[in-house]
Amino acid sequence: MKHTVQKFVLFGATGDLSQRMVWPSLYHLCREKLVPPTLTFVGSARHAMPNEEFRKFVEAALRKHVAAEYLKEDALQDLLTRVTYAPFQAGDGSAAGTEALQKALAGNNKVLYFMATSPKFYGPTCLSLAAAGLACEYCRVILEKPIGTDLASSFEINEAVGRVFNEDRIFRIDHYLGKEAVQNLLALRFANSLFEPLWNASAIDNVQITVGETVGLEGRTGYYDESGALRDMVQNHMLQLVALVAMEPPHLFEPNEVRNEKTKVIRSLRPISAATAAANTVRGQYAAGNSGGNAVPGYNQEPGAKGTSDTETFVAVRAEIDNWRWAGVPFYLRTGKRMQSRRTDIAIQFKTVPHNIFAADEPTLQANRLVIRLQPQESVTLQILSKQPGLEGVRLREVPLELSLPKDESGGRTRIAYERLLLDALKGNTTLFVRRDEVEAAWHWIDGIQTSWKSTRQTVKPYPAGTWGPTAAIALTERHGHSWYE
Ligand code: BG6
Numbered sequence: 001m002k003h004t005v006q007k008f009v010l011f012g013a014t015g016d017l018s019q020r021m022v023w024p025s026l027y028h029l030c031r032e033k034l035v036p037p038t039l040t041f042v043g044s045a046r047h048a049m050p051n052e053e054f055r056k057f058v059e060a061a062l063r064k065h066v067a068a069e070y071l072k073e074d075a076l077q078d079l080l081t082r083v084t085y086a087p088f089q090a091g092d093g094s095a096a097g098t099e100a101l102q103k104a105l106a107g108n109n110k111v112l113y114f115m116a117t118s119p120k121f122y123g124p125t126c127l128s129l130a131a132a133g134l135a136c137e138y139c140r141v142i143l144e145k146p147i148g149t150d151l152a153s154s155f156e157i158n159e160a161v162g163r164v165f166n167e168d169r170i171f172r173i174d175h176y177l178g179k180e181a182v183q184n185l186l187a188l189r190f191a192n193s194l195f196e197p198l199w200n201a202s203a204i205d206n207v208q209i210t211v212g213e214t215v216g217l218e219g220r221t222g223y224y225d226e227s228g229a230l231r232d233m234v235q236n237h238m239l240q241l242v243a244l245v246a247m248e249p250p251h252l253f254e255p256n257e258v259r260n261e262k263t264k265v266i267r268s269l270r271p272i273s274a275a276t277a278a279a280n281t282v283r284g285q286y287a288a289g290n291s292g293g294n295a296v297p298g299y300n301q302e303p304g305a306k307g308t309s310d311t312e313t314f315v316a317v318r319a320e321i322d323n324w325r326w327a328g329v330p331f332y333l334r335t336g337k338r339m340q341s342r343r344t345d346i347a348i349q350f351k352t353v354p355h356n357i358f359a360a361d362e363p364t365l366q367a368n369r370l371v372i373r374l375q376p377q378e379s380v381t382l383q384i385l386s387k388q389p390g391l392e393g394v395r396l397r398e399v400p401l402e403l404s405l406p407k408d409e410s411g412g413r414t415r416i417a418y419e420r421l422l423l424d425a426l427k428g429n430t431t432l433f434v435r436r437d438e439v440e441a442a443w444h445w446i447d448g449i450q451t452s453w454k455s456t457r458q459t460v461k462p463y464p465a466g467t468w469g470p471t472a473a474i475a476l477t478e479r480h481g482h483s484w485y486e
Helices: 016-031 051-065 073-081 099-105 119-131 151-164 180-190 221-246 255-267 417-427 436-455 471-478
Strands: 007-011 040-044 083-085 111-115 140-143 170-172 204-212 281-287 289-291 294-296 314-320 330-336 343-350 369-375 379-387 396-402 461-464
Touching: 007 016, 007 099, 016 051, 016 073, 016 417, 040 099, 051 073, 051 083, 073 083, 111 119, 111 417, 119 140, 119 151, 140 151, 140 417, 151 436, 170 417, 170 436, 180 221, 180 369, 180 379, 204 221, 221 255, 221 314, 221 330, 221 343, 221 436, 255 436, 281 436, 281 471, 289 461, 314 471, 330 471
Parallel strands: 007 040, 007 111, 040 083, 111 140, 140 170, 204 330, 281 461
Antiparallel strands: 204 343, 281 314, 289 294, 314 330, 343 369, 369 379, 379 396
């Protein structure tokens, strides 16, 4: 099904995601000549707008969101000459409201559509495209997360989109899969023989995944209040990381081989029920505090907030994977807004040595730990114990073995995760996109937690902005003799 896409249509072309991520990514792909010069772009949103005005809008977004050192006037003008605008109303899934887009596509049938709109429009938009004859067998569609707000709504969206596009032409984005460090995790696991024999319950004590953000709501109160951290971050990004850490080696690095293995992991997550939710999950919400040296308001005092919301801005979960490889190994997940620092990492905590021969000098030995850091800087570090130089006894200290590429070899600019994903979608490669059964399995597990919270009335615990969440999150690990890696 490889073919060269000729038109890229962006629905929601004036929205926040498009301005911050999609247009800048397209700009870099064009600037670096990674896409053919014949590829053209159609921006689309509900209201009418002349082409010139839209080009000015895209230009302003690029000037704001592309770092000055990469903003080249000739590359900018080249992209803008390839951009046009077509209003589009998906209303009832009929062809009405598609006329401008039909005209802009002018019979072209090699189109990649990107839905950067509210997910409730995905189904109607696809049905309208089909009704207008704009969804031929060569067309593909990219769907931004979230695919729904629970299993039922995600099923409905997948059904509607699936009526128009075959699964191999649907590209569900989870932008974490476009991050270099996430793909490097696959290389680390499956291109080195060193780790695989240890990558299981015999050698690993626990796994911790932290996605800490210092930002608050960033003006997204409406969306966030309906979502919360569990649906916004755990259902997608964090479960993807769990799947990549825990999956079996796929037979090949190919779309269905990789996604089969990831899906098996998500399906093996032990359900969290009303009886186990309180012991295995923590919901938190930031109160007023300090972020980056500035006083910041609490969640309920944010501009536009309802004032009494129980939405969680922090969640910690002790997850377990019920299969042979991972039996008994807890996966601790935590994510939150207004955390102490911006930090995303995966810490693989190995077991301590079975017997300490240095007990006279060092009564406790720190276990080895492999830390894969995604943000703010990518790195892979293996913590080992080493003898401190000296003549007396054996004093030990933790030494980090740096396994990352030296800075000057890592390619300079940190790419936007969307660049890789857009390029793969243009090439028709779905390996780094989420398959329908995978997304539904994730919602199934998340729905279990959400329902349990509701039935047990698990309300949010406050934490001061600028900290690592409620103290209950510390207790979540300590109850089991573990502690969060800081
Ligand atoms: C998005 C969430 O999917 O991911 C945001 O909706 C969150 O709430 C963002 O801030 C985090 O992405 P990153 O790449 O900055 O870790």
